[in-house]
Amino acid sequence: MTHHESLLVDAYLDGEMSSADALAMERHLDICAECRRQLEVGLALRNSLAESAFVPDLQSSGQLWAAIEPQLVSRSHALGVAGWASGALLAVVALVAQTALAVLLIFATGGALGFPASEWLTPLGDALPDMGTAFLPVPPVADEFGYAYDALLVGASSFTMWLLMMTLALSFFGWVLAARRRHQLAGGLPVSLQHRAGAHN
Amino acid sequence: MTGNSADAMAASAGARHAAELDLIAAAQAGDASAFRGIVERHHRLVAGLAYRLSGDADLADDVAQETFVRAWRGLARFEPRRPGSLRSWLCRIAHNLTMDALRRRRSEPLTSERPDHGLSPFEAASRSETGAAVRQAVLQLPDHLRAAIVLREYEEMSYAEIAAVLEIPIGTVMSRLHSARKRLADDLAPLFNSGEDL
Numbered sequence: 001m002t003h004h005e006s007l008l009v010d011a012y013l014d015g016e017m018s019s020a021d022a023l024a025m026e027r028h029l030d031i032c033a034e035c036r037r038q039l040e041v042g043l044a045l046r047n048s049l050a051e052s053a054f055v056p057d058l059q060s061s062g063q064l065w066a067a068i069e070p071q072l073v074s075r076s077h078a079l080g081v082a083g084w085a086s087g088a089l090l091a092v093v094a095l096v097a098q099t100a101l102a103v104l105l106i107f108a109t110g111g112a113l114g115f116p117a118s119e120w121l122t123p124l125g126d127a128l129p130d131m132g133t134a135f136l137p138v139p140p141v142a143d144e145f146g147y148a149y150d151a152l153l154v155g156a157s158s159f160t161m162w163l164l165m166m167t168l169a170l171s172f173f174g175w176v177l178a179a180r181r182r183h184q185l186a187g188g189l190p191v192s193l194q195h196r197a198g199a200h201n
Numbered sequence: 202m203t204g205n206s207a208d209a210m211a212a213s214a215g216a217r218h219a220a221e222l223d224l225i226a227a228a229q230a231g232d233a234s235a236f237r238g239i240v241e242r243h244h245r246l247v248a249g250l251a252y253r254l255s256g257d258a259d260l261a262d263d264v265a266q267e268t269f270v271r272a273w274r275g276l277a278r279f280e281p282r283r284p285g286s287l288r289s290w291l292c293r294i295a296h297n298l299t300m301d302a303l304r305r306r307r308s309e310p311l312t313s314e315r316p317d318h319g320l321s322p323f324e325a326a327s328r329s330e331t332g333a334a335v336r337q338a339v340l341q342l343p344d345h346l347r348a349a350i351v352l353r354e355y356e357e358m359s360y361a362e363i364a365a366v367l368e369i370p371i372g373t374v375m376s377r378l379h380s381a382r383k384r385l386a387d388d389l390a391p392l393f394n395s396g397e398d399l
Contacts, residue, residue, distance in 0.1 A: 007375045010382065014353065016360050041386050048389070049354045052332035052339070058248045059262045061241045064269070068240070071270050072233065 009035050013042045090167040098160035218284040225287060229276050236276070240269050243288060246356065247295045253351045254299045256340045264302065268295045289365040292352070296366060300344055331392060338388040342381055349377035350385070 011017050012025045029036050059067070221242070227235030247268050252261035271294055272279075281287055339347060345367075352363045363374045 003379075006379055010375060010379050011360075014360070014378075042382060045382060045385055045389075046354060048331060048335045048392075049339070049350075052335040053355055054332065055249045055252050056258045058252060058258055059244075059265065061244045064244050064248075064262075064265055065237055065240055067266050068269050068273075069233070069237075071266075072236075072273055 005035060006038060009038045010042065013039060013046075086171070088171070091164050094160050094163045094167065098157060101156050101160075214284065221284075221287060222281060225276070225279070225281055228273075229279070236269075236273060239272075239287070243291050244269070246288065247291050250292055250295050250351065250356060251299045253339070253355050254296065254347060255303055256336065260299070260302055264295055264298045267298055271298075285362060286365075289362055292356070292358075292366045293368070296348055300348075303344070334389065334392060335385075338385050341388065342384060346377055346381035346384065349374060350381040353378055 008017075008025065012022060012029075017025060029039060221239075224235045224238045224242075228239060244265060248261045248265040251264035251268075252258055255261060255264075268291060272291060279287070279290060339350065342350065348367060349363060352358045352366060358366070360371050360374045364371045367374070369377075
């Protein structure tokens with residue numbers, strides 16, 4: 001018997017043949033002892049496997065649900081916390097970036113007063129004679145360009161403030177979505193009312 | 202089977218599928234009670250599959266829990282294309298989780314060692330010597346052969362369903378089933394020869 005014929009006997013055993021193919025297989029089984037033997041072994045094996053089909057006392061669906069339900073709710077809660085945490089982190093990053101940018105620009109240009117950094121930081125003047133050119137490609141005469149950098153500073157500040165407000169808004173939006181999800185998980189009742197519903201049940 | 206009874210069975214299967222689609226849609230919208238309905242419908246299948254693949258009831262309980270938690274998380278992306286899709290999807294998650302767990306503790310041989318406490322006479326009879334030998338032979342099969350034979354013989358899945366669960370072609374399903382049966386027949390030959398009902 002070829003491997004292909006063996007697979008066909010299995011397909012017959014498993015009811016995976018069309019009616020026409022099954023009839024052809026039955027005619028073949030009448031004349032082929034080897035295929036008949038494979039079918040008999042397959043049937044005997046199936047009976048034995050059915051005898052071993054017992055599954056011990058696993059969790060009931062109620063026990064299973066009791067175990068997984070808190071994980072579903074806590075995941076939603078975790079999403080809310082994660083939303084707030086990521087929003088707060090972004091806000092901190094935005095603030096740090098804004099401060100760093102402002103300090104950098106002040107040092108580089110001498111700020112709105114138009115003083116070079118070496119003069120603005122008088123005590124350190126000798127130690128830091130060329131701070132402006134060290135940080136940015138600022139021309140030696142800073143006051144010609146000071147106002148342009150001030151404008152850039154104002155623009156950067158506005159952008160970071162806008163970024164801060166957006167992150168806070170998105171964070172709040174995430175919290176609202178998480179609260180809505182918790183509400184649905186609780187079967188339609190707001191979380192704050194669940195204990196009251198429990199008291200009535 | 203008469204034409205009427207076949208029609209009635211088809212109508213019943215259609216109604217079950219429609220009800221399941223409703224449950225899936227509601228659960229996808231975040232309705233936890235609908236998801237509980239899904240858990241109640243399929244928990245025996247999922248836990249039973251994990252037990253038969255591992256021979257470990259505690260692991261089967263853990264896998265069942267994790268399967269449904271993951272299903273909840275992935276439900277938004279699930280598309281029930283045809284009847285039985287959900288069953289196949291849950292079995293695929295349970296199968297993968299069970300195999301991962303078995304790989305992590307591969308040093309221990311697989312045995313079915315759950316204590317027989319609280320068994321009814323019927324259950325005790327089913328854990329007969331022959332049944333235990335067959336279970337042990339199944340657990341000794343390589344993972345890929347055991348999965349195929351368990352899905353076919355215990356869960357009574359079609360070749361197409363097994364292919365969907367294991368994510369392999371139908372031809373590979375047939376080949377694995379044949380190899381599994383051949384190995385089981387060889388391993389259980391002593392029972393054949395001793396005249397037990399195999």
